[in-house]
Amino acid sequence: MFKKSNFNYLAYAFVFLSVIMSCNSNDSLENAQDLMVSEGFENPLGFYDANPTFSWKLPVSENIKSQSAYQIVAASSPDLLPDNADLWNSKKQQSSQSTWVKYEGAALQSRQKVYWQVKYWNQDGEASKWSEINHFEMGLLNNSDWKAKWVGLDTAKDSIRGREKVLIHKPQYLRKAFELSKDVTSARLYITSKGVFDVSINGENVSDDVMSPGFTTYNKRIETLTYDVTNLIEPGQNAIGVELASGWYSGRLLWGTTPWDNTISPKVLAQLEITMNDGSKEIIVSDASWKGMSNGPLQFAEIYDGEIYNANLEMPHWTTNNFDDKDWTNVEVANLDDKVKLEPKRHTTTKGKIELKPQEITKKDGAIIFDLKQNMVGVPFVKVPMKKGDTLQIRFAEMLSPDGTFYTKNYRSAHSTDYYIAAEDGDIAYQPKFTFHGFRFVELSGFDTSKTPTEDWVTGIVQYSDFDDNGTFKSSHEKLNQLQSNIVWGLRGNFLDIPTDCPQRNERLGWTGDAQVFGPTSMFNADVYKFWASWLQSVREAQLEDGAIPWTVPDSRGNKIASSGWGDVGTIIPWKIFMRTGDVGFLEDNFEMMKNWVGYHQKKSNKHISNMMSFSDWLQPFPESGDNKGDTSRNLIGTAFFAHSAKLTAHTAKVLGKTEEHAKYEALYKTVAKAFDNEFFDDEGKVKGVAETQTSYLLALAFDLLPESKIKNAQANLLRKLKDADYHLRTGFLGTPLLSRVLDDMGEVDMVYKLLFNETYPSWFYSINQGATTIWERWNSYSKTEGYNPMSMNSLNHYAYGAIGEWMYERIAGIAPLEAGYKTILIAPQARQPLSSASASLNTPHGKVSSAWEVKEGKFYLETVIPPNTTAKVIIPGNTANELQLNSEVFKSHNQVELVKTNDTSFLLLVQPGTYKFVSTFK
Numbered sequence: 001m002f003k004k005s006n007f008n009y010l011a012y013a014f015v016f017l018s019v020i021m022s023c024n025s026n027d028s029l030e031n032a033q034d035l036m037v038s039e040g041f042e043n044p045l046g047f048y049d050a051n052p053t054f055s056w057k058l059p060v061s062e063n064i065k066s067q068s069a070y071q072i073v074a075a076s077s078p079d080l081l082p083d084n085a086d087l088w089n090s091k092k093q094q095s096s097q098s099t100w101v102k103y104e105g106a107a108l109q110s111r112q113k114v115y116w117q118v119k120y121w122n123q124d125g126e127a128s129k130w131s132e133i134n135h136f137e138m139g140l141l142n143n144s145d146w147k148a149k150w151v152g153l154d155t156a157k158d159s160i161r162g163r164e165k166v167l168i169h170k171p172q173y174l175r176k177a178f179e180l181s182k183d184v185t186s187a188r189l190y191i192t193s194k195g196v197f198d199v200s201i202n203g204e205n206v207s208d209d210v211m212s213p214g215f216t217t218y219n220k221r222i223e224t225l226t227y228d229v230t231n232l233i234e235p236g237q238n239a240i241g242v243e244l245a246s247g248w249y250s251g252r253l254l255w256g257t258t259p260w261d262n263t264i265s266p267k268v269l270a271q272l273e274i275t276m277n278d279g280s281k282e283i284i285v286s287d288a289s290w291k292g293m294s295n296g297p298l299q300f301a302e303i304y305d306g307e308i309y310n311a312n313l314e315m316p317h318w319t320t321n322n323f324d325d326k327d328w329t330n331v332e333v334a335n336l337d338d339k340v341k342l343e344p345k346r347h348t349t350t351k352g353k354i355e356l357k358p359q360e361i362t363k364k365d366g367a368i369i370f371d372l373k374q375n376m377v378g379v380p381f382v383k384v385p386m387k388k389g390d391t392l393q394i395r396f397a398e399m400l401s402p403d404g405t406f407y408t409k410n411y412r413s414a415h416s417t418d419y420y421i422a423a424e425d426g427d428i429a430y431q432p433k434f435t436f437h438g439f440r441f442v443e444l445s446g447f448d449t450s451k452t453p454t455e456d457w458v459t460g461i462v463q464y465s466d467f468d469d470n471g472t473f474k475s476s477h478e479k480l481n482q483l484q485s486n487i488v489w490g491l492r493g494n495f496l497d498i499p500t501d502c503p504q505r506n507e508r509l510g511w512t513g514d515a516q517v518f519g520p521t522s523m524f525n526a527d528v529y530k531f532w533a534s535w536l537q538s539v540r541e542a543q544l545e546d547g548a549i550p551w552t553v554p555d556s557r558g559n560k561i562a563s564s565g566w567g568d569v570g571t572i573i574p575w576k577i578f579m580r581t582g583d584v585g586f587l588e589d590n591f592e593m594m595k596n597w598v599g600y601h602q603k604k605s606n607k608h609i610s611n612m613m614s615f616s617d618w619l620q621p622f623p624e625s626g627d628n629k630g631d632t633s634r635n636l637i638g639t640a641f642f643a644h645s646a647k648l649t650a651h652t653a654k655v656l657g658k659t660e661e662h663a664k665y666e667a668l669y670k671t672v673a674k675a676f677d678n679e680f681f682d683d684e685g686k687v688k689g690v691a692e693t694q695t696s697y698l699l700a701l702a703f704d705l706l707p708e709s710k711i712k713n714a715q716a717n718l719l720r721k722l723k724d725a726d727y728h729l730r731t732g733f734l735g736t737p738l739l740s741r742v743l744d745d746m747g748e749v750d751m752v753y754k755l756l757f758n759e760t761y762p763s764w765f766y767s768i769n770q771g772a773t774t775i776w777e778r779w780n781s782y783s784k785t786e787g788y789n790p791m792s793m794n795s796l797n798h799y800a801y802g803a804i805g806e807w808m809y810e811r812i813a814g815i816a817p818l819e820a821g822y823k824t825i826l827i828a829p830q831a832r833q834p835l836s837s838a839s840a841s842l843n844t845p846h847g848k849v850s851s852a853w854e855v856k857e858g859k860f861y862l863e864t865v866i867p868p869n870t871t872a873k874v875i876i877p878g879n880t881a882n883e884l885q886l887n888s889e890v891f892k893s894h895n896q897v898e899l900v901k902t903n904d905t906s907f908l909l910l911v912q913p914g915t916y917k918f919v920s921t922f923k
Helices: 006-026 478-494 512-525 529-542 569-581 584-603 634-655 659-680 694-702 708-724 736-745 749-756 764-769 799-813
Strands: 033-037 045-047 053-057 067-075 113-122 134-138 150-152 172-180 184-194 196-201 221-228 236-245 267-276 281-285 291-293 298-302 306-310 332-334 341-344 350-356 360-364 367-386 391-397 417-421 426-430 437-445 458-465 471-475 824-827 837-844 847-856 859-866 871-877 897-902 906-911 914-921
Touching: 033 134, 045 221, 053 113, 150 172, 172 267, 172 281, 184 196, 184 236, 221 529, 236 267, 236 298, 350 367, 367 391, 367 417, 367 478, 417 426, 437 458, 458 478, 471 478, 471 799, 478 512, 478 764, 478 799, 512 529, 512 569, 512 799, 529 569, 529 584, 569 584, 569 634, 584 634, 584 659, 634 659, 634 694, 659 694, 694 708, 694 736, 708 749, 736 749, 736 799, 749 799, 799 837, 799 847, 824 847, 824 859, 859 871, 871 914, 906 914
Parallel strands: 045 134, 221 341, 306 417, 824 871
Antiparallel strands: 033 053, 067 113, 113 134, 150 267, 150 332, 172 236, 172 291, 184 221, 184 267, 196 236, 267 281, 298 306, 350 458, 360 367, 367 426, 367 437, 367 458, 391 417, 391 437, 471 837, 837 847, 847 859, 859 914, 871 906, 897 906
């Protein structure tokens, strides 16, 4: 028998314990969570970014306060991770950065699949476990990757419905049968269209996407989509079928003078790449072998006008291999245009996200009206009894007239009606495919009147780009909560692939002014970073050679002019979204556009005073001029935004480390500000030479355009203008978003509360008192006593005035970024009557932060959660002569909370990650 000495036993024991301790110390922490690439994609297919960034969140744990280091590995196979990563190994990096870490590995190619992991070290140098393996697969990145051709039929006809003098293209049906002799291992369908499409393989719908591929600056870029269709492909006979309609590309748009040729018939581009079980490849492309026809059941489809569906023309199984297409027509074929880039879609597709059931049914003049009790955007799903040959008419309205009829004047020339022609007796099921509507009410006529209508006849399918909610807000005030709901529903209704002004009339365009004021509010409520990043690419593409940014993006007018306050979206959105994400790459992408826009301001100025065309303070209430543009001077507005854009461009240059350009634009900002002051303000800080308005003072104060000696007087003059208006706003699209911030900076929080909680016109609660369930275009779009505003431009779903949400979240609930990306957070709720409580939560790039306060029996209660890898400044109102409580104990000293200073009315604390409950004596 072999006998070990006691010494050997001790040595082996020591080694064993050392190994165990080493494992525990190096991999004891929970792994990183919520792994994302670029603007927040999780395991994307058909990814657009060959130079991605990586982000992750630290888990919530008592022993994880911050990150001291990280390591990322990326490989072509999961089996190579983590030790044999063949694409990239960042090695251990001493850094707290956990967001937007740039990939620095081997160049990525079209179709490539990348697997990646991350580990981190906490503040004490303890290592986490490796994360779960995430992945992304590239789409087709270059035009040269496409072997397919554009195919389709010549469908252009004169206006077949006589509504507008435009070309109308009948929807078309395209198909291709093909045979495979081997089993399939994987299959990818790469597809796009000039128009909008829906694709099926072997009778199965490839996806639940709608209105694909989306709306871009078509003469510069068309987005492509990638689908995993492995489970739809079979050995033997197969078939692919595509329904194709005009959409935004060649459909009717307001103005209709697009930079791209919208008279061209819709086309599809499809490339099906198949890998067989023996490793061989097959590729099926759209080419001259495809067939098509345009006399299918969908006879008409336009975004503004709706659909006509004739069930008598249905073609059963037309997307399967059992269909005989011998009578179909050979398609026309067109080559790719190298001037138009084909790029993978860089944000989420549109989908049906929510279903709404009718809450009330009424009869009117032989028709049935279904009330969903919520203004929404999307389509109805109808399941209705019909008789053969009858036509079901489906009409829409946002509100009813006093006599119960549909109010559709505000749709203008948008017919916004769907029709279904029945092929047989019985229940029909129908959902429009290539249109969308803005509505609360659905009217049905033409159904089988012998049947009793029931609520399940109609379901509202709410459609918007496929993003999730990102933040919450709630208060003790019912109408403030309704305002929050209206803001969220306005966002959903106007974020259908692009940020639109309205979703119901003959417009639905990406108005830049509306977008720039609502961006920060949208970022709180929804996970829309990728949505904005994609649209800003369209803005860059639409920018003209002289730096002008069109009124709408994509540009449906093709004009060569721009508007101040609208085109400034090119500087404002990049900076404001950077502050909420911390992604320096977003500033890098947009810096040239920012500089070019400031250059356009310079071209449109004389001695630094703007003469740019402007929509000014659009829809200001009670304009003395009677003009929709309001009373504020367009020259004052243009000069103010000139200075502001120069200042934001200087900030951006500083972040990017561009010292010379920072100095250049900082000097330009100061020069323009001085010119602004000299031209528009007298020595007493009062507006001179132009109309004196609330907005004129708001712009001067918000954009820091006055010398220190005039600020107090300008503030006093603003308060005077508010008093003259009986403490009601007199601001339009540009002034309203600035009002709360300027007054807050002045210490006039009580005044902001007064304006916010006003019940009479013009105010946010005024529309709520009239029954609004979304934000309206006008402060007085409708009145229970006076009826509808007589203007046809009267959208009841228009998010611009919802920009007040930014102040609600950041100042009422009290969650704001002090450092870009919420690396440092300000928790500073402003508690005032009539509120007794408010709360908000937000998913920041570093994790969830929340703030919830309540005033009860003379005490102020605040509960807040600060996510890992951040810090927070917390300002708690209260009588500082009395004790502050933390987690039910009198606050004295705490290893996670530092009392920085106090004054008579508040405590200022520096707080580390964790959950805290504070109690103070409320004055």
